[in-house]
Amino acid sequence: MKNIRVASTPTIKRLPAYLHIIEAAAREGKEYISGTVIAEELELEPIQVRKDLATTGIVGKPRLGFPVAELVQAINGFLDWNTVHNAIILGAGHLGTALMGYRIFPRHGMHIVAAFDSDTGKIGTKINGVPVYALPELKERVRKLQVELAILTVPSSHAQQVADLLVDCGIQxxxxxxxxxxxxPPGVIVQKEDLSSGYAVLSVKMRLARDAAPEE
Amino acid sequence: MKNIRVASTPTIKRLPAYLHIIEAAAREGKEYISGTVIAEELELEPIQVRKDLATTGIVGKPRLGFPVAELVQAINGFLDWNTVHNAIILGAGHLGTALMGYRIFPRHGMHIVAAFDSDTGKIGTKINGVPVYALPELKERVRKLQVELAILTVPSSHAQQVADLLVDCGIQxxxxxxxxxxxxPPGVIVQKEDLSSGYAVLSVKMRLARDAAPEE
Structure with missing residues (x-):
């Protein structure tokens, strides 16, 4: 494996978008893809793309660009998306259900193997092929299913209580x-998803567009 | 209004998290909040926090920190979250329904005033208080409701077709x-939300934790 360097969070966040473009190039049978083409597609600066991709250990060749197959392999290796990660969903409401139907996750190694909910109308059913269990079954199922990752989509008022349960079951x-x-506790990894972040970027773009528009 | 500078996308994405913390301090009656306290809460470097907040035009005072009321006002002004933005949802499926119930959006000025779907079982009903209309009503409703923003949660196979409709209705x-x-077309703002980005960050953290763990 190539030398993998430490990458900044913004760089890591851009890698999936690069991967989607480079995988599309692979499906079209292309051997090389230029950083400039990727940059144009994503409206980024070419130097940014080259710096980001360098963190995976792959460097482009002058005039040819990046080797497609190697780069797909390197990004997936960097993100650890070549191996299967079993995940469970806590809270089979609308957001949980939407995530269970999100087709891109299995392509990135994430397999949602079970959901947990307190709604007796959902327990015992399958949602998008994922079995829904009662919370008291959590510990046994986590052990049996070799779960690496828990996705928390319960109502906010239950978040801490369910997080404590997850930690108690050994979820890391x-x-x-x-x-x-x-x-x-220290050592448990938490990644917080905040939709307000995307809305903030959109809001600033909308304000700048409005300020730039001629007065009506 | 203070001089507002151009901010990078990562900076803008962090502003909502700052805002949540500073609003909590305001509710507790605090007059000042230190950049170090914000940094610790979000596991960021204090210098990063101070640089980010400087883009809103507010500078902290030595020993006191940032003035809470002014900072809330400045962040909301920067993000244009003090004014109401009417939004519509295209696709009242699970994700669309989850977003209609997302309580943080109205606090940030976003009011979801209508949803559109092709499912006759949903048309004419209300979801989380939001009326669901048929797609052929889009143009008239957009005009009447003074819609600024459309949220696209249709199946990917319908995304371009519905986006064309939105542009045709004057959505910017x-x-x-x-x-x-x-x-x-040029001038229309699109913000793409990609859940793979958050998953990528989480995946790298999981890989690094596993690599750092002692062999079993």
């Missing part, structure tokens, strides 16, 4: 979609 | 939750 990584900053 | 800003990179 939590993807938190609630509005609550959950407290976990 | 689209928040795209589909997997498709939609094509729009």
């Amino acid at each position: 990584s939590i993807w938190n979609f609630t509005n609550i900053k959950i407290k976990v | 800003s689209i928040w795209n939750f589909t997997n498709i990179k939609i094509k729009v």
Whole structure:
């Protein structure tokens, strides 16, 4: 494996978008893809793309660009998306259900193997092929299913309580979609998803566009 | 209003998290908040916090920190979250329904005033208080409701077709939750939301933790 360097969070966040473009190039049978083409597609600066991709250990060749197959392999290796990661969903509401139907996750190694909910109308059913269990079954299922990752989509008022349960079951990584900053012991990884961030970027673009528009 | 500088996308994405913390301090009656306290809460470097907040035009005072009321006002002004922005949802499926119930949006000025779907079982009903209309009503409703923003949560196979409709109705800003990179005329703002980005960050953290762990 190539030498993998430490990457900044913004760089890591851009890697999936690069991967989608480079995989499309691979499907079209292309051997090389230029950083400039990727940059144009994503409206980024070419130097940014080259710097980001360098973190995966792959450097482009002058005039040819980046080797497509190697780059797909390197990005997937960097993100650890070549191996299967079993995940569970806590809270089979609308957001949880939407995530269970999100087709891109299995392509990136994430397999949602079970969901947990307190709604007796959902327990025992399957949603998008994923079985829904009662919370008291959590510990046994986590052990049996070799779960690496828990996705938290419960109502915010239950977030900490369910997070405590997850930690108690030995879960080491939590993807938190609630509005609550959950407290976990040292060593447990929490990634908080905040839709307000995307809305903030959109809001600033809208304000700048409005300010730039001629007065009516 | 203070001088507002251009901010990078990562800076803008961090502003909502700052705002949530500073609003909590305001509710507790605090007059000042230190950059170090904000940094610790969000696991960022204090210098990063101070640089980010400087883009809103507010500078902290030595020993006191940032003035809470002024900073809330400045961030909301920077993000244009003090004014109401009417939004519509295209696709009242699970993700669309989850977003209609997302309580943080109205606090940030976004009011979802209507949803559109092709499912006759949903048309004419209300979801989380939001009326659901048929797509052929789009143009008239957009005009009447003074819609600024459309949130795209249709199946990816319909994304471009519905985006074309939105542009045709004069919508200038689209928040795209589909997997498709939609094509729009110059001047139309598109913000693509990609959950793979958060998953990528989480995946790298999981890989680094595993690599650092002692062999079993």
